[in-house]
Amino acid sequence: MTARRIGTAIKGCIPAMLDYDFMRNAFAAATVVALVAGMVGYFLVLRGQTFAGHALAHVGFTGATGAVLLGIAPLWGMVLMTVAAGLGMGLMGERLAQRDVAIGLVLALSLGFGLLFLHFFTAFATQATALLFGNVLAVDVGTVWTLLGLGGVSLAALAVVSRPLLFASLQPELAEAKGVSLRLHGVLFLAIVALATAECAQIVGVLLVFTLMVGPAAAAQRLTGGVGKGVALSATLALFEAWGGIALAYVTDWPASFWITVLSAAIYLLATLPRAAWARGATPAG
Amino acid sequence: MTAVELDRVTLSIGTHTVLAEASFAIHPGEFIGVLGPNGAGKTTLLRAVLGLLRPGAGSLHVFGQAPRRGDRTIGYLPQVRTVLPDLRLRGIDFIASSWHGGRWGLPSLTRAERGMIDETLDLVGARELAHRPFAAMSGGERQRLLLAQALLGSPRLLLLDEPLISLDPHHQRAVVELTKSLQTELGIAVLFSAHELNPLLGALDRVLYLGGGQAALGTVDDVISGPVLSRLYGSDIDVVRLHGRIFVMSGSHDVEHDEHRHDDHRDDDGAAHRHGHQGVHPGHA
Numbered sequence: 001m002t003a004r005r006i007g008t009a010i011k012g013c014i015p016a017m018l019d020y021d022f023m024r025n026a027f028a029a030a031t032v033v034a035l036v037a038g039m040v041g042y043f044l045v046l047r048g049q050t051f052a053g054h055a056l057a058h059v060g061f062t063g064a065t066g067a068v069l070l071g072i073a074p075l076w077g078m079v080l081m082t083v084a085a086g087l088g089m090g091l092m093g094e095r096l097a098q099r100d101v102a103i104g105l106v107l108a109l110s111l112g113f114g115l116l117f118l119h120f121f122t123a124f125a126t127q128a129t130a131l132l133f134g135n136v137l138a139v140d141v142g143t144v145w146t147l148l149g150l151g152g153v154s155l156a157a158l159a160v161v162s163r164p165l166l167f168a169s170l171q172p173e174l175a176e177a178k179g180v181s182l183r184l185h186g187v188l189f190l191a192i193v194a195l196a197t198a199e200c201a202q203i204v205g206v207l208l209v210f211t212l213m214v215g216p217a218a219a220a221q222r223l224t225g226g227v228g229k230g231v232a233l234s235a236t237l238a239l240f241e242a243w244g245g246i247a248l249a250y251v252t253d254w255p256a257s258f259w260i261t262v263l264s265a266a267i268y269l270l271a272t273l274p275r276a277a278w279a280r281g282a283t284p285a286g
Numbered sequence: 287m288t289a290v291e292l293d294r295v296t297l298s299i300g301t302h303t304v305l306a307e308a309s310f311a312i313h314p315g316e317f318i319g320v321l322g323p324n325g326a327g328k329t330t331l332l333r334a335v336l337g338l339l340r341p342g343a344g345s346l347h348v349f350g351q352a353p354r355r356g357d358r359t360i361g362y363l364p365q366v367r368t369v370l371p372d373l374r375l376r377g378i379d380f381i382a383s384s385w386h387g388g389r390w391g392l393p394s395l396t397r398a399e400r401g402m403i404d405e406t407l408d409l410v411g412a413r414e415l416a417h418r419p420f421a422a423m424s425g426g427e428r429q430r431l432l433l434a435q436a437l438l439g440s441p442r443l444l445l446l447d448e449p450l451i452s453l454d455p456h457h458q459r460a461v462v463e464l465t466k467s468l469q470t471e472l473g474i475a476v477l478f479s480a481h482e483l484n485p486l487l488g489a490l491d492r493v494l495y496l497g498g499g500q501a502a503l504g505t506v507d508d509v510i511s512g513p514v515l516s517r518l519y520g521s522d523i524d525v526v527r528l529h530g531r532i533f534v535m536s537g538s539h540d541v542e543h544d545e546h547r548h549d550d551h552r553d554d555d556g557a558a559h560r561h562g563h564q565g566v567h568p569g570h571a
Contacts, residue, residue, distance in 0.1 A: 046373070160390050167387030170380055173364035174435075177336045179356030180388040218372075225376040225419060227383075227393060 017250050022137050026256070029139045030242035032151040033203045034212060038238030040158060040196040041217035042231045043189065047169045050214045051103065052089060052190060056197045057209035058107040059085040063198075064131050064206075065117035074131060075146060078198040078206075086194030090187030134205030134257040136246060147199055154195045161188050166227060203242065204257045211257075212238050215264030219271035237267055287350045289314045289443050289475040290335055292501075295344035297330050304330045306499040307344065312477070312492075314349075314442065317469050318503075319486040320479035322496030322518070323541075328479040329365065331496065332445045335477070336362060349442065356388065361436035361474075365447040366428070377423065378403065378416035381435035403438065409472075410434045410464060426457030433464065437472075444469075444476045450485060458485045465489065483510065484531050510534070 017023045044053050060078040067077020118128050130138065139147075158165075168175040168185045176182055193213075200209045216237035224230040245260030252259075290312040297305040304327035312318055320328050333339045334346060337353035346352070349359055382395060382403055395403070407413040412430050420428065429449050436444055446465065450458045462478075466489040469476045480486055483493070483506075493509045495502045497518030502509045509515075510532055515523040519536070526533040534541050 159392055163386075163391050163393040164388050166393045167383045170375075170383050171364075171387075174362060174384055175387055177333075177338060177355065177362050177364065178384070178388055222372060222374060225374050225379070225417075227375065227379050230375075 017247065021141075022139075023246070023250065025139045025141055025144050026136045026246050027243065028144045029147050030136060030203055030246055031239065032144070032147045033199050034238040034242040035235050036151045036154050036196045037200045037209075037212040038216050038220075038235030039155060039231050040193055041213040041238070042220060042234040043158070043162075043165060043169065044193055045214060045217040045221055046166075047189070049190075049193070050210070050218075051100075052086075053193055053197055053213050054210050055089070055103050055107050056082045056086055056190075056194050057201055057206040058110045060194075060198050060201055061114040061131060061206045062110045062117070064201075065114040065121075065128070068127065069117045069121050074127070075143065075198065075202060078201060079150070079195065082194035082198045083191055084194075086190035086192075086197075087187060090183075090190035130205065131201070132205045132207050133255065134201065134203050134208060136203045136242075136256045137249065139202065143202065147202060150195060150199050154192055154199070157188070157192050157195075161185060161192070165189055204260055208257050208261055211261045211264040212242065215268050216241060219268045222271045241267065287314070288312060288347070289316065289349060290477070291347045293345045293347075295334070295346050296342045297327060297334050297339060298342045299330060299339075303342075303499055305496070305501060308501040309344075310494065310501055310503040312475060312494075312503075314475050315469070315473045317466065317476045317489060317491045318478065318494050319483065319490040319492075320477055320494045320496070321481075321483055326496040326498075326518075328496060329447055332362075332447055332477065332479065335443075335445060336360060358439050359442045361438070361441035361444045363429075363432050363436045363444070363446045363449055366425075366432075366451065373421045374419045375421070376417055377412075377420045377428075377431045378407070380420040381416070381431055381438070384435055385438055406437050407431075407434050409437060409468065424457070425453050426460055429453065429457075429461050430464065433461070433468070437468065440472075442474050444474055444478075446476065446478045448479050448481065450480055450482070455485070462486060462489050483534075487530070487532070506532070 018027070041053070044050055060082040063077040063079070063081025064074035065077075066081070067074050070077075114131075129135070164175070164180050165185050165188075167178075168180050168182050172182055196213065197209050200212050204212055217234040219237055220230050220234035224233050241260050241263040244263050245256045245258075248254070248259040248263075249256035288311045292311070293309050294307045295305060295309070296303060296307055304325075320331065322328055330339060334341060335348055335353055337355045337357060348357065382400075383393060385395065385399060385403065387393075404413055407416050410430050410433050412427075412434055415423070415427055416431060416434075418427075420431070423431070433446075433449070436446070444465075449461055449465075453461065462485055465476060465478060468474070477494075478486065478490070487506065490506070492504055493502075493506055495509050495515070495518055497515070498520050500518055502514050502518060510525055512523055512525050515525065515534060519541075521536055523541070524535045526535055
């Protein structure tokens, strides 16, 4: 089997892989980002806001390209833009939630602006691909430390808001009656998502953020019945997908982002199978 | 002390006056059926008791105090909303999220808190049930679990907003009986809003009927009568009693029954829902 051959190849390659600095950096960065994406993504899927995550990533592209034009590191441009957009979306709240067309147009406009900035900065084609589709093998040590810092901030913030966020996400009417501010938690959460998105884009690029933020979380929610277990499984799956993607990229010389999307889709598919089979087998009762 | 007391209370949503100068008092331990047409202000009244809506005029007291959000003496079951079908989250995790749900930090519970939740689940006989995925439960099972949730923290007043909506008659009866036994056993006051009166007959102590900005509180015989309901509806209403059931008629037409055919009526506030007739909807047969 091809799968087995690849498996054996990976096993043989692990020590060799880690001899390279860029591989160590890639694994370190992927670890941080996968943990953040898996945990933040759990709540994103729970709240049915996956489209918002996707939208924030696109806005991040404008930030990143704009930053390059101004001579700032793209990561910071992206962080700034996504967090600002996340806060804005959170403040608009419900009014925005139902407006697919408006969000879609803003997405397109963001990419359009990104393209314009690239046009002004013509020597930038490689970096454009890296921004759009990620290039985890090009991450340097400095970026790893930055990601570690940003990841720490994201997860610390998530830990602080997780309790009211869970309540407000599952039972908004009751939470409101109990004095929990839906708007405050909506805004704080989208700011956290924005930060996570900017980090995630360093690994898989702005167009593929969905693959790490949503895939593992959605799979985890289909497989687990508890919140703690769900978050842990989501993070574990994201970690597995990110590491697997990098390892497969090393073996095959195909892009890591490609492999991550393949693993993410495959795992989600597997997670949905037993449930579909179960639903077919069971007869609807009362 | 009264459980809920209104003294010439006016409640408005925007410029629309839902309740004008209403005065009544509900006593601790009473089972009150809250009835009235859609838009008559059932949900609005419950929201005011919860402290989510301030009266425009008059004074409203809950156990002698002004309503405040997050009041621990009140258990609340909001009108049902959507549940994500893909979510495999267990019932117990779903309802546990409400326990001190406003606190910052991780949603972890101590052993004592978990024990308390289990005991509350025992009150409604749902300890086993609570370990199944919430989204996979039937409407009746969900209401049982949400009733347990409303009882967390031993409230003295339960506000149940349309808990019978979209349940079949069998499950409706089960929910009413369960609520009645909890009310008697725990000695708590219950405000139970409903579209129809008949499922509540036998369980309720008094009826609070809302309509036309007014409120009438009293026994079924006192309130469910032609003159009283005609005043609330602002049109001629006949009350027909048949085999222990009560039908509220406008001319030859059963107002409650017609109103309640539309199960998709989620909110009862706002004068938006006027189907066919004159926007009359009470506790239906």
